[in-house]
Amino acid sequence: MSEREVLELLRENARYSTDDIARMTGLDEQEVEAAIEELEATGVVRGYQAVVDWDKLEDERVRAEVELNVHLDRETGYGDIAERLARFPQVTALRLVSGDYDFDMEVEGDSIREVSQFISEKVAPVPEITQTVTHYVMTSYKENGIELGDGEDDERLSFSP
Amino acid sequence: MTFELADRVQTVPPSGIRRFFEIAEERDDVISLGVGEPDFATPWAARDAAIASLEQGKTSYTANRGKRELREAIADYVADRFELGYDPDEEIIVTAGASEAVDLAFRAFVDPGDTVAIAQPSYISYEPGVIFAGGEVLSVPTKQEDDFRLTVDALEDAGADEADMLVLCYPNNPTGAIMTKADLEPIADFAREHDLMVLSDEIYAELTYDGNEHTSIASLEGMRERTIVFNGFSKAHAMTGLRLGYALGPAEAIGAMNKIHQYTMLSAPTTAQHAALEALESCENDVREMVNQYDRRRQFVLSRFREIGMDVFEAKGAFYCFPEVPEGFTAEEFAEGVLREEGVAVVPGDVFGEGGEGHLRISYATGLDDLRQALARIEAFVDEHA
Ligand SMILES: Cc1ncc(COP(=O)(O)O)c(C=O)c1O
Numbered sequence: 442m443s444e445r446e447v448l449e450l451l452r453e454n455a456r457y458s459t460d461d462i463a464r465m466t467g468l469d470e471q472e473v474e475a476a477i478e479e480l481e482a483t484g485v486v487r488g489y490q491a492v493v494d495w496d497k498l499e500d501e502r503v504r505a506e507v508e509l510n511v512h513l514d515r516e517t518g519y520g521d522i523a524e525r526l527a528r529f530p531q532v533t534a535l536r537l538v539s540g541d542y543d544f545d546m547e548v549e550g551d552s553i554r555e556v557s558q559f560i561s562e563k564v565a566p567v568p569e570i571t572q573t574v575t576h577y578v579m580t581s582y583k584e585n586g587i588e589l590g591d592g593e594d595d596e597r598l599s600f601s602p
Numbered sequence: 603m604t605f606e607l608a609d610r611v612q613t614v615p616p617s618g619i620r621r622f623f624e625i626a627e628e629r630d631d632v633i634s635l636g637v638g639e640p641d642f643a644t645p646w647a648a649r650d651a652a653i654a655s656l657e658q659g660k661t662s663y664t665a666n667r668g669k670r671e672l673r674e675a676i677a678d679y680v681a682d683r684f685e686l687g688y689d690p691d692e693e694i695i696v697t698a699g700a701s702e703a704v705d706l707a708f709r710a711f712v713d714p715g716d717t718v719a720i721a722q723p724s725y726i727s728y729e730p731g732v733i734f735a736g737g738e739v740l741s742v743p744t745k746q747e748d749d750f751r752l753t754v755d756a757l758e759d760a761g762a763d764e765a766d767m768l769v770l771c772y773p774n775n776p777t778g779a780i781m782t783k784a785d786l787e788p789i790a791d792f793a794r795e796h797d798l799m800v801l802s803d804e805i806y807a808e809l810t811y812d813g814n815e816h817t818s819i820a821s822l823e824g825m826r827e828r829t830i831v832f833n834g835f836s837k838a839h840a841m842t843g844l845r846l847g848y849a850l851g852p853a854e855a856i857g858a859m860n861k862i863h864q865y866t867m868l869s870a871p872t873t874a875q876h877a878a879l880e881a882l883e884s885c886e887n888d889v890r891e892m893v894n895q896y897d898r899r900r901q902f903v904l905s906r907f908r909e910i911g912m913d914v915f916e917a918k919g920a921f922y923c924f925p926e927v928p929e930g931f932t933a934e935e936f937a938e939g940v941l942r943e944e945g946v947a948v949v950p951g952d953v954f955g956e957g958g959e960g961h962l963r964i965s966y967a968t969g970l971d972d973l974r975q976a977l978a979r980i981e982a983f984v985d986e987h988a
Contacts, residue, residue: 602726
């Protein structure tokens with residue numbers, strides 16, 4: 442149960458210190474550390490990353506959402522295709538989804554050219570893939586639950602009853 | 603010409619917080635733990651419903667007592683959450699904030715010369731409300747050693763058996779104290795025995811922690827007929843600026859309050875009523891999530907005060923805790939010092955009436971980053987001076 446609580450806090454902010462997590466949950470520091478170790482060891486927590494607003498950076502970062510349709514046969518399942526695609530470092534997320542297409546793939550690169558080439562040269566030729574539809578991300582408004590707008594100022598009075 | 607102010611207005615002293623406002627204005631790096639309202643915005647679904655109602659041109663008055671649909675939703679909500687049964691037609695009135703409801707009650711039930719006992723420390727509006735209605739205030743101080751719960755001893759010591767009315771606020775602003783059912787039983791007995799009417803401000807009812815669920819004194823045997831319950835959307839639903847609250851009570855009592863309300867307010871803000879209806883219908887998860895956040899901050903703040911070496915009782919409700927100032931300080935001196943030197947705004951406990959001396963009201967309705975910073979500054983202040 443303590444793992445659940447710690448997980449919730451890490452999901453909110455993975456940079457909370459062990460001390461602060463302990464203070465917020467009433468656990469002691471050792472318990473928090475043990476919970477984090479357990480979460481990592483069992484693979485529940487796979488990593489920690491920054492949530493980036495690319496529009497705030499000079500360098501271009503091109504991202505695309507790609508819809509993939511695949512054709513399965515006796516020898517090849519979704520897992521086989523997924524494994525092959527997921528190995529490319531350009532692929533940042535890959536999910537099997539319900540609906541009109543099979544895979545929802547997120548791709549990142551330094552330029553549109555680079556991303557397009559990747560799709561046409563590495564993804565489309567995979568024999569089981571029957572169709573790709575690429576959507577370039579134009580603006581992002583929310584990432585990982587965090588709104589990327591300028592936020593709202595705290596307009597509250599400094600004292601209120 | 604000079605205005606001849608009415609006596610009852612002159613009698614009420616200016617707010618004790620004014621002076622601190624001015625000091626806070628002098629610095630631009632102030633972190634405030636002095637705020638008595640949520641830092642969250644109103645849940646989006648409720649805001650969206652308000653916007654939609656405006657788009658549809660729903661901007662006329664409502665029934666005096668509030669939209670019928672909203673009263674029904676309130677009746678269902680209090681039945682479900684607090685085991686309270688009130689008839690939406692006769693026993694519920696929707697008001698412009700719980701503040702209006704409190705004022706209506708004093709005006710409807712207090713005659714000049716009547717005595718109103720107030721469990722203190724407490725929210726600062728009750729005393730002026732009683733005075734504006736011509737009544738006399740009887741302070742009933744609660745103590746840290748009782749976790750700031752009201753006891754029959756405290757009522758007896760203050761002479762509250764002679765009073766006409768008793769005002770309670772649990773979960774409490776400013777202490778964060780709660781009263782469990784077992785704590786309330788003897789108070790209810792006392793009220794029945796001495797024939798006191800009870801006004802119970804339960805606006806923080808959703809904000810209880812550590813597995814405690816709020817009990818309304820009106821749900822205890824024989825209390826419904828002598829109690830008015832106040833609640834509202836400001837705290838649990840983070841809707842302070844929308845100004846919406848309500849009162850629950852027996853038909854005759856709510857009818858009397860409505861008589862004043864219909865001439866002085868006509869009806870509570872219509873847009874806010876639409877938001878409130880949505881808040882009750884679909885924002886339960888938002889409320890749970892806010893309570894969850896408050897609870898973490900509560901535990902964080904209590905731990906930090908203990909680390910700093912300031913005595914603090916385990917507050918279990920609202921979004922306040924009430925630490926004791928270190929020896930050698932009055933609450934006022936500490937609050938002024940920590941504001942001037944460290945830029946942290948806190949409210950000295952005296953402001954909230956008897957029993958508040960020597961304490962600070964700390965609001966944790968503020969993000970964790972600010973809380974962390976503010977507590978570090980308080981620690982520096984204590985290390986330097988205490
Ligand atoms: C105990 C208590 N009652 C009532 C109110 C006022 O609430 P409303 O915004 O509904 O008028 C407050 C606000 O601080 C409060 O703390």
